[in-house]
Amino acid sequence: MRLNLMINGSSAEVEILAPAPACRFTFAGRERSADVEIPEPGIYSVLLDGRSYDASVERSERALIVTVNGCRFEIEVRDPRRWSRPSGRAEGGGRETLSAPMPGKVVRILAVPGAVVSPGQGIMVVEAMKMQNEIKASRAGRVLAIHAQEGATVTAGEALATIE
Amino acid sequence: MFRKVLIANRGEIAVRVIRTLREMGITSVAVYSDADRASLHVRLADEAEHVGPSPSAESYLRIDRILDAARKHGAEAIHPGYGFLSENAEFAAACEDAGLVFIGPSAASIRALGSKTEARRHAIGAGTPVVPGTDGAVTLEGARAFGREHGYPIMLKAVAGGGGKGMRAIMREEELESALREAASEAERAFGDAAIYVEKLIEQPRHIEIQLLGDRHGNMVHLGERECSIQRRHQKLVEESPSPLVAAHPEMRHAMGEAAIRAAQAARYYNAGTVEFLVDRDRRFYFLEVNTRLQVEHPVTELVTGLDLVRLQVEIAAGARLPFSQEEVTWRGSAIECRIYSEDPYNDFLPFPGKITRLRRPMGPGIRLDACVYPGWTVPMEYDPLLAKLVVWSGRRDESIARMIRALGEYDVGGIRTNISFFRQILDAPEFRAGHLHTGFIDEFLAHHRPPSPPADLAAIAALTAALDHMARGAGQPQVAANGTSPWLSAGRQEVMR
Numbered sequence: 001m002r003l004n005l006m007i008n009g010s011s012a013e014v015e016i017l018a019p020a021p022a023c024r025f026t027f028a029g030r031e032r033s034a035d036v037e038i039p040e041p042g043i044y045s046v047l048l049d050g051r052s053y054d055a056s057v058e059r060s061e062r063a064l065i066v067t068v069n070g071c072r073f074e075i076e077v078r079d080p081r082r083w084s085r086p087s088g089r090a091e092g093g094g095r096e097t098l099s100a101p102m103p104g105k106v107v108r109i110l111a112v113p114g115a116v117v118s119p120g121q122g123i124m125v126v127e128a129m130k131m132q133n134e135i136k137a138s139r140a141g142r143v144l145a146i147h148a149q150e151g152a153t154v155t156a157g158e159a160l161a162t163i164e
Numbered sequence: 165m166f167r168k169v170l171i172a173n174r175g176e177i178a179v180r181v182i183r184t185l186r187e188m189g190i191t192s193v194a195v196y197s198d199a200d201r202a203s204l205h206v207r208l209a210d211e212a213e214h215v216g217p218s219p220s221a222e223s224y225l226r227i228d229r230i231l232d233a234a235r236k237h238g239a240e241a242i243h244p245g246y247g248f249l250s251e252n253a254e255f256a257a258a259c260e261d262a263g264l265v266f267i268g269p270s271a272a273s274i275r276a277l278g279s280k281t282e283a284r285r286h287a288i289g290a291g292t293p294v295v296p297g298t299d300g301a302v303t304l305e306g307a308r309a310f311g312r313e314h315g316y317p318i319m320l321k322a323v324a325g326g327g328g329k330g331m332r333a334i335m336r337e338e339e340l341e342s343a344l345r346e347a348a349s350e351a352e353r354a355f356g357d358a359a360i361y362v363e364k365l366i367e368q369p370r371h372i373e374i375q376l377l378g379d380r381h382g383n384m385v386h387l388g389e390r391e392c393s394i395q396r397r398h399q400k401l402v403e404e405s406p407s408p409l410v411a412a413h414p415e416m417r418h419a420m421g422e423a424a425i426r427a428a429q430a431a432r433y434y435n436a437g438t439v440e441f442l443v444d445r446d447r448r449f450y451f452l453e454v455n456t457r458l459q460v461e462h463p464v465t466e467l468v469t470g471l472d473l474v475r476l477q478v479e480i481a482a483g484a485r486l487p488f489s490q491e492e493v494t495w496r497g498s499a500i501e502c503r504i505y506s507e508d509p510y511n512d513f514l515p516f517p518g519k520i521t522r523l524r525r526p527m528g529p530g531i532r533l534d535a536c537v538y539p540g541w542t543v544p545m546e547y548d549p550l551l552a553k554l555v556v557w558s559g560r561r562d563e564s565i566a567r568m569i570r571a572l573g574e575y576d577v578g579g580i581r582t583n584i585s586f587f588r589q590i591l592d593a594p595e596f597r598a599g600h601l602h603t604g605f606i607d608e609f610l611a612h613h614r615p616p617s618p619p620a621d622l623a624a625i626a627a628l629t630a631a632l633d634h635m636a637r638g639a640g641q642p643q644v645a646a647n648g649t650s651p652w653l654s655a656g657r658q659e660v661m662r
Contacts, residue, residue, distance in 0.1 A: 003631050007623060014627040016635065025631070027624045034628060042522055042578050044629045048621060055629040056522070056576055064633060066626040070573045071618040072510070072585055073626040077634045102514040104545055129506070129515035129549040153545075156516070 006063075006076040061099075061157030095144070098135050098161045100154040104128030109150055111161070115143045123161050126154060137163055165482050166190055166240045166265070171205070172230045172255075173245030176536040176552060177460070178205035181243045184474040186210075193237045195230060197223035199544040204536045211237050218546045224248045227255050231262050241265035241481055243474070247548065250457040251278045251326070267481040269435050269456050276431035277454040281323055281361055283427075287451040290426040295442060295450040297363035304344055310362045311337055317365035320344060322351035326455070328398025329354035333365055366450065368602040369442040371395065372407050373455075374424035375465045377473070378434040379480050385490045386421035387465050387473075393601035394590065396513065401583075401606065402590065403461035404500040405468045408561065408599025413447060420449055427451060436462075436477050460503065460553065463532060467499035467557040498561040500568050500591075504535075504552040506543050508581035517543040522578030526571035530557045530564075543580055551582065561599070565591050589615060 002015040018024040020036035035047040044055040058065040063076045108125040111117055122134040123143070144162040148154055169185055170193040171178045178194060182205060185192040194209035199218035206212045213233035216223030223229065225248060234242055242259055244250035250268065257271035268274070277283040281300045288294055298310050301323050311318050311334070320343060322330030330351030332343040344360060352358040370393045378384035391407030392400045410416045424439035431454075438459050440452040462473050480486070508516045523539040535552030537543070543551065554575065556567040572588045590596055593609060 001631070001635060003634065005627055005630060007627060012623075012627060014631045016628075016631050019635075020632060023628065023632070025628050027627050028620070032624065034625075036628075036632065040522060042633075043576075044632065046625050046628065048625060051621070053622070053625045055625055056578060057629060057633045058578060058581075064630050066629050066633075067576075067585070068618075068622045068625045068629070070585065070588055071622050071626075073618075073623065073630075074510075075626060075630040077630055079634065079638065101511060102508070103517055104515070128517060128545045129547060131515050131549075133514060 004078040006078070007073055009074075094141075095162055095164045096137070096139060096141065097159050098123060098137070098163065100126055100135070100156055100158045100160055101133060102126065102128055103156050104133070104154060106148045106150055106152045106154060106160075107132065109146060109148075110134075111137075111143050111146070113143050113145055117141060117143060117163065123163075124148070126160075135160055139163070166478065168193060168211075168237065168239045169241045169243055169267070169478065170195065170230070170234045170237065170239035171209070171243050171245065172224070172249055173243070173247070174200050174203060174205055174224060174536075175547065176534050176550060177245040177247075177458075179208055179536050180534050181245060181474055182208050184472055184478070185243075187472075188475060188478065190478070193233065193239050195224070195233050197546075199546055202541065203544075204538060204541070213237060218544065220248065220547065227252075227258050230255075231258060231264070234264055235262070239264065241267050241478070243267040243477070244457065246455075246457050246460055251455070253278060265481050267435070267477050269433050269437060273431045273433045274456045277428070277433065277437075277456050279323060280321060280325065280453050283431075283454050284451070286430045287427045290423075290430040292423045292427045292451045293449065295363050295366060295452070298361050300361060301359035302362050304341060307340055307344060307360075307362045308337065311340065314364045317367070319363045319365045320347045320360050321363060322347065322355060322357070323359035323361055324355035324357040325351055326453075328395075330360060331398050366442050366444050368604055369393075369444055370407070370409060370601055371400075371440065371452075371603055372410065372420065372443050372449070373438050373440040373459075374420050375459070375462070375473075376424055376428050376433070376437045376439060377476060377480070377486065378428065378437075379486045380434050380483060381485055383486045384425050384429060384433070385486060385488070385493055386424055387469050387471065387493060388417055388495050389420060390459075390461055390464055391601060392461060393603050394596075394605055395603050396606045399503075400461065401503055402500065402587070403464050403503075404498065404561075404564075405464040406495065406498065408601065409443065409447070411561070412599075416447065416449070423449070423451070428454065435480050436473055460550070461501055463534060463553060463555045464499040464501050467532065467555060468495045468497055469493060470496070497557055497559045498564040499555060499557045500561075500564045501553050501555040502568065502572065502587045502591075503550055504554055504575070504577075505549040505583050506551050506580050507549050507583055509583045509586035511581075513583070515545070515549050516581035517545040517549070518580040519543075520577060520579045522576065524574065524576040526554065526574040528571075528574075530567050531555075531571050532557070537577070551577070562597070565597060589613065 005012045015026045023034045023036045037045040046053045055068045063074045066073045104126040107127045110122045117137045141163040168191040182192045192209045194212040195215045215229040249255040253271040253274040256266040259266040320332040330347045332347045348358040375387040390405045392403045394402035438455040441449040443449045519542045532555040558564045
């Protein structure tokens with residue numbers, strides 16, 4: 001199986017020729033063999049050329065966060081067989097969707113649908129762990145919709161407002 | 165000695181206190197809010213009592229409910245931990261009125277030293293050097309006048325404050341008006357008191373504090389210093405003892421220790437307390453404030469002195485005399501602490517609570533971990549993001565740094581974000597290793613540091629892992645749903661918020 005990856009913003013390709021545990025794969029044009037064990041969910045123990053690596057995998061909203069021996073990689077996987085539009089909030093028609101940068105609670109809504117807003121203007125305030133974060137418009141426009149209510153609990157990446 | 169003690173706190177500090185109580189043979193009573201029923205402090209305590217809904221104003225800050233819980237369980241004393249009611253004189257007085265011992269200083273001492281402006285007056289009276297500042301709360305005009313007289317930069321601070329809330333550094337007069345407004349509203353939210361005072365800002369200062377311990381019979385010793393210069397947004401991140409500066413200039417420990425004791429004794433202080441100093445580039449120290457409670461970073465002092473500060477607090481509260489004199493206090497080796505927060509260093513350090521799916525704790529030589537987390541626990545979004553304090557000890561500072569970097573590498577918390585990896589970069593920085601610390605260290609580090617590009621083999625491993633993980637997860641399922649959100653992400657989110 002061949003996959004296109006974005007690793008820390010650079011594109012790369014990986015192909016899995018044989019699955020774990022006796023894994024064969026190509027990366028950066030080189031075919032390699034690795035012994036792979038999954039000792040616990042989300043943890044990959046990899047032996048490569050006699051060296052031992054421990055990799056952990058976390059999912060963020062846009063990508064996988066893979067940490068290998070303390071080094072962090074943000075990896076977007078693009079599967080050519082099941083391609084879909086890349087994630088992210090770039091949308092057509094000059095719209096912008098503001099999303100929650102962190103899990104939290106909507107404590108205040110500062111703009112109503114239809115309001116004309118300028119860049120940097122606060123749209124709502126999300127609070128978590130005693131820290132308040134003002135969600136700001138990054139461009140001028142009109143508030144098309146507010147997707148969250150005051151008091152609502154939101155998850156990281158959840159759409160909060162649309163501006164056009 | 166007490167037979168039963170209630171801990172009016174939660175999180176890692178409640179766990180820390182319960183541990184010592186158990187070692188002392190004292191029954192522990194935990195209190196908890198709705199969000200904390202399954203938290204570790206409740207599970208580890210001998211007894212537990214529900215004190216209200218999740219918001220701390222309706223639970224951990226409710227003096228009446230805490231006292232009711234103490235009475236119901238027959239506790240004889242209350243340990244307040246840090247934060248919440250720990251520096252609330254009204255609470256200390258209410259405990260005394262209810263016939264309970266408050267494990268800390270007297271209500272009068274908290275009043276005298278808990279307010280920064282009052283504490284400053286005591287320090288001046290005791291001959292302890294202070295940073296030039298206004299005598300109490302100011303108006304905008306007062307702040308302007310101070311800035312013109314002493315020159316910029318200046319610092320705004322909350323009169324009732326602590327923990328960086330309501331604090332702002334002002335570089336130019338133009339910034340003053342809006343910053344004062346923001347600081348006052350932040351102080352109002354955090355402490356219910358919008359009063360702000362002004363101080364001259366010492367540039368590139370070190371934050372060095374002295375741990376004090378006094379009994380109710382007038383004896384007081386200092387337990388040396390902790391350097392807490394590594395801060396972000398006025399929140400301490402890394403603390404160590406000894407301070408690298410003091411280690412190079414040992415006479416400073418005695419001078420600062422004596423000054424701290426004088427300031428505290430002026431307020432007839434007893435139990436554990438900390439006097440914070442700023443130290444300028446010429447090694448002059450200035451009184452900053454007194455923390456009338458056990459500090460978050462007390463473990464580094466415990467490791468270099470071999471003392472259990474919570475045990476001593478409890479014994480002193482029960483009326484015991486200090487079991488040693490100043491001359492008998494000795495310091496050995498080097499201890500460093502990192503505060504592990506549930507926040508994302510790769511997303512502007514925003515909080516990131518949620519469910520812990522995986523946990524590997526660092527172990528082995530010289531490691532102490534004061535934590536409140538376990539796999540499967542959901543970190544509540546209502547409280548501080550402090551999850552754990554990772555503390556190491558070794559004979560020398562350079563070995564402690566190596567040990568901490570090793571321990572951080574072993575520490576793996578899955579399901580939420582933490583700042584663990586960020587500490588590895590900080591401790592590895594040449595300026596940190598050299599002990600060239602100041603409170604602007606982190607901001608400078610973030611502005612200039614570029615992480616080294618990882619070895620090629622690590623990228624190959626990461627790519628392989630991502631591919632295998634993708635395949636294991638994706639089998640037969642459409643990866644991305646129509647709304648642009650993949651099904652496993654939605655499932656994960658619902659799980660997180662449960």
